[in-house]
Amino acid sequence: MNKMIGLLTAMMLIVCMLIGCGSSRETVATDGSTSMNKVIGALGEAFEADTGIAVTYNATGSGAGIQAVLEGRCDIGLSSRNLKDEETAKGLDGTVLAIDGIAIIVNPNNPVSDLDVETIAKIYTGEIKNWKEIGGNDAEIVLIGREAGSGTRDGFESITDTEDKCKYRQELTSTGDVITTVAGNPDAIGYASLASVKDTVKALTVDGIAPSEAAIKDGSYVVQRPFVLVTRKDAKLTEGAQKFFDYITSEAANEIISSAGVVPVN
Amino acid sequence: MHRRFIRDLLERIRNRNSKIYETIIHGIFLLLGFISVGCVLLITVYLIISGMPAIREIGLFQFLFGKEWASTAAEPKYGILPFILTSVYGTAGAILIGVPIGFFSAVYLSKIAGKRVRSVIEAAVNLLAGIPSVVYGLVGMRVLVPAIREIFNVPDGASLFAAIIVLAIMILPNIIKVSVTALDAVPKEYEDASLALGATPTETFFKVSVPAAKSGIAAAVVLGVGRAIGEAMAVMMVAGNVANMPSLFESVRFLTTAVASEMAYSSPGSLQRDALFSIALILFLFIMMINAALNFFLKRDRVN
Numbered sequence: 001m002n003k004m005i006g007l008l009t010a011m012m013l014i015v016c017m018l019i020g021c022g023s024s025r026e027t028v029a030t031d032g033s034t035s036m037n038k039v040i041g042a043l044g045e046a047f048e049a050d051t052g053i054a055v056t057y058n059a060t061g062s063g064a065g066i067q068a069v070l071e072g073r074c075d076i077g078l079s080s081r082n083l084k085d086e087e088t089a090k091g092l093d094g095t096v097l098a099i100d101g102i103a104i105i106v107n108p109n110n111p112v113s114d115l116d117v118e119t120i121a122k123i124y125t126g127e128i129k130n131w132k133e134i135g136g137n138d139a140e141i142v143l144i145g146r147e148a149g150s151g152t153r154d155g156f157e158s159i160t161d162t163e164d165k166c167k168y169r170q171e172l173t174s175t176g177d178v179i180t181t182v183a184g185n186p187d188a189i190g191y192a193s194l195a196s197v198k199d200t201v202k203a204l205t206v207d208g209i210a211p212s213e214a215a216i217k218d219g220s221y222v223v224q225r226p227f228v229l230v231t232r233k234d235a236k237l238t239e240g241a242q243k244f245f246d247y248i249t250s251e252a253a254n255e256i257i258s259s260a261g262v263v264p265v266n
Numbered sequence: 267m268h269r270r271f272i273r274d275l276l277e278r279i280r281n282r283n284s285k286i287y288e289t290i291i292h293g294i295f296l297l298l299g300f301i302s303v304g305c306v307l308l309i310t311v312y313l314i315i316s317g318m319p320a321i322r323e324i325g326l327f328q329f330l331f332g333k334e335w336a337s338t339a340a341e342p343k344y345g346i347l348p349f350i351l352t353s354v355y356g357t358a359g360a361i362l363i364g365v366p367i368g369f370f371s372a373v374y375l376s377k378i379a380g381k382r383v384r385s386v387i388e389a390a391v392n393l394l395a396g397i398p399s400v401v402y403g404l405v406g407m408r409v410l411v412p413a414i415r416e417i418f419n420v421p422d423g424a425s426l427f428a429a430i431i432v433l434a435i436m437i438l439p440n441i442i443k444v445s446v447t448a449l450d451a452v453p454k455e456y457e458d459a460s461l462a463l464g465a466t467p468t469e470t471f472f473k474v475s476v477p478a479a480k481s482g483i484a485a486a487v488v489l490g491v492g493r494a495i496g497e498a499m500a501v502m503m504v505a506g507n508v509a510n511m512p513s514l515f516e517s518v519r520f521l522t523t524a525v526a527s528e529m530a531y532s533s534p535g536s537l538q539r540d541a542l543f544s545i546a547l548i549l550f551l552f553i554m555m556i557n558a559a560l561n562f563f564l565k566r567d568r569v570n
Contacts, residue, residue, distance in 0.1 A: 034530075061530045140421040147507065147527040148338040149538075164339040169517050170424050170506040173527050177407070177503070184412045187421055 026240045031058040032065020032078030033151045035175065035193045036227050039098060039260035040078060043248045046256050050247075053240045062151040066092065069230050075241035077230030080151030081158075094228040097248060098262040101194035101216040102156050102223045103203040105179065107186045112136040114205045117222055121160040123189065126167035131187065142169045144181050144190035155225035156191045191223075195261025216263045227262060310550075317547030320344070320540035329544065335509040335519075337528060337538040344541045346524070346548065352512040353521040353552070356426060356501070357494040360433035364494075365487055367434075368441030372483075375442070376449035377471045388446075395439035403503030406432045411504055418515060424506035426518045432500050437490035444489055448482020449475055485563040492556045496549070498522035521549040 028047075030040055037059055044055030060068070062079040066087055069077035083094040104120060106112060112135055115123075122128045123141055132138045145168040146153035152175065157163045172178050175196045182190040183200035190201075194211050197203050203211055206223055215221035229245065231237060237245060247253060249266050257264040276287065321329050324344045332345015371391075375384050407424075410431060414423035452475045460470040476483070498520070506517025507527055519527070525546050532539040 063532065064530065142422040148336075149528055149530070149532055164336060168508050169422050171508050171517075171519075171527065173502060173507070173530075180407065181411075181424070184408070185415060185422060 026238075027054045027056055028076065028238075028241045028244045029056050029058070029074040030065075030076045030078055031060055031068040031074035032230070033062045033080035033227070034059045035080045035100065035151050035195075036078045038195050039227065039257055039262055042256050042260045043253060044244075046253075047244055047247055051240075051243060053243065055244060061149065062154075063149060066230050069232060072232075072235070075237060076245060079228040079230050080225060081154050082226055082228060083230065091233045093231050093233050095231070095245075095249060096226045096265050097229050098227045098257050098264050099216055099224050100155075100227055100262045101211040101221055102152060102159070102191050102225060103194045103197045103211050104189065104191055104206060104223065105182050105197060105201040105203055106189050107182055108200070108202045109186045110136060110202065112204070113202065114208055116207045117160055120206070120223075121162050124160065124162050124166045137187070139187040142185055142188040143167060144170050144172065144178050144185075144188050146175075146178065146191075147171045147173050151225075152191065152193060156223070159223050159225070193261075213258065213263050217265075226265075313543065313547045313550050316540065316543040318544075320537060320544040321547075323537060324541065324544075329541075330548070333511060335524070337532070337541065342537065344537070346521070346545055348509050348511050349519055349521045349524045349545065350548070352426065352505075352518040353495055353549075355512045356429050356433060356505075356518075356520060357491055359426070359430035360437055360494045361487065361491060363430065363434035364437045364441060364490060368438050368486070368490070369445060369483065371438075372442050372445030372449060372486075373471055373476065376446045377467075377475060391439050391442050394435075395443070399436065399497060399500040400503075402432055402436055403500035406500060406504040414515075420515045422506070422517070424504055424517055425515045426505065426512055427514050428504040429501045429518070429520070432504055433494045433497060436497060436500060437493050440493055441486045441490045444486035445479070445483045448479040448486070451482070452478045481563050481566050485560055488556055488560040488563060492553060492560070495552055495556065496522060498526045502526055521545055521552070525549070 028044075030044075037057065040055070040057050044057060048054050057078075058065075058068075058074065062081055065074070065077040066079055066083070068074045069092060070090060077092075079094065080100065083092055088094070104115065110131070112131060115134065119128065119134060123134075124143055124145075128134060129141060130138065131141055143166065145156075145166055148171070150173075157166060170181060172181060175192045178190045178192050179196065179198060179201055182188045192201075194203070194216075205211075206221060209215050209221045211221050211223070216224050229249070231245070236242070248257075251266065254264040254266070324332075329344060329346060330350070331347050332343065333347050334343040334345050335348060336343045371387075375387055379387065406428060410428050411423035414420070414425065414428055416423075418427075456474050456478055457470050460474040461467065465473065501520050502523040505520060505523065507519045507523055508517040509519045509524070510516050512518050525542050528538065529542055532542060
């Protein structure tokens, strides 16, 4: 028994030492938009492979990420909307990293495959209630959205000009949940980051234009929003963070950004 | 190093004076006991401090009985009556479905079932208790919600009804386990006497055993209520989370999910964040009341 305890203690000590080693290395802390998970994850991995500096990512949401930068709790904040005037007034700087298309998704069995922004707005405000009014089946439209404060919801509602007017049937807390729900209900319509859209749902064309990288970059696909890196104007980034910032805003990172499903701008 | 040091120290103290040794041990245990008391106090004080400002700003009446919640709207509205009613209805519904099933299962397990059947069912019940709530939510979202849509022919299955079913299943293990313990504790003499007087086994179980264990069973129900009202994750995945006034096949938001779903995106210091803490405070008060009820039943049991 005593031997066992001794052995366990020794093992714990070794583990502690290993963990200690890990955390003593330099890291870059990022915090913010849940939608930027994929792109920051891929960039962080590539950056760590190159430089050995680890990048941590805390998925808290755009608002929380901006707040974290302001309070100095992270190096780079991630926001999936442009900074508001009151936020830039507090001494924050936004750098657009990439543009994300928001896909309007329906169940693959839904015959409707094209809508314009105005119709989408009418659907979400409850003016159009049945799919047959827009050439679909005779069934009530089930509106799936995100929770209040979500970057995707904010992006969608500001683009379609439906702020505070959406008559959601479900408000889900993650992109994955939205996709799962739309995939499981033939009458549902939802919105999700294009990067996360899978084959289980159908992305609609908007004004006849399919959400593709080219269409998003040239602006012809209109349901889109920026991914913004948030930093403080008055404080310098740490050496590692500056390196990471330079790396992801350089052309070298474009390929990785594209492979994460969003459109690089630099 | 540390261990040996402490052992030596204790040894020395013990040799010198066993009374001091006892006192020190008592002191240490007392200190450990205070950890949990301290946590409760900390949470209570923190919740009250962070929950009061929003209530004061919105107004208690407006907050508790307002029918509209639109925290991020241009003109925000903070009324949590829909959440309170949803939590109450949802919990009541879960109890209505879960208690009969749990109660009769408990009677069967404790009094009627053979040894082997009992061990199999008890193992299953324990397993049910150990399943994380997110798994309940996931199965509910993938299986139950589409099934409700099909069966009841409603546009969408995510509803109060789906949440009630999930909660009813989640509280089953609590109800069964506590009730079985209470029923097992009924002295065998009571039942023997009843059987000797000519009552059938079923009569004996329901007229002698169950009344004798009624405080324990009541405690089981209260425990179930506590679990149902405090559940967030599973409910968030099946209830739809729209702040509607509750209706069986409509999308609804519970007190717990109201806090959980908006907390991540609310900015610190805003009225929205404060109001979420106020909701948590209200939820906390509900749970305190349930705990008081639980204590009442358990104490009565002990006196009897």
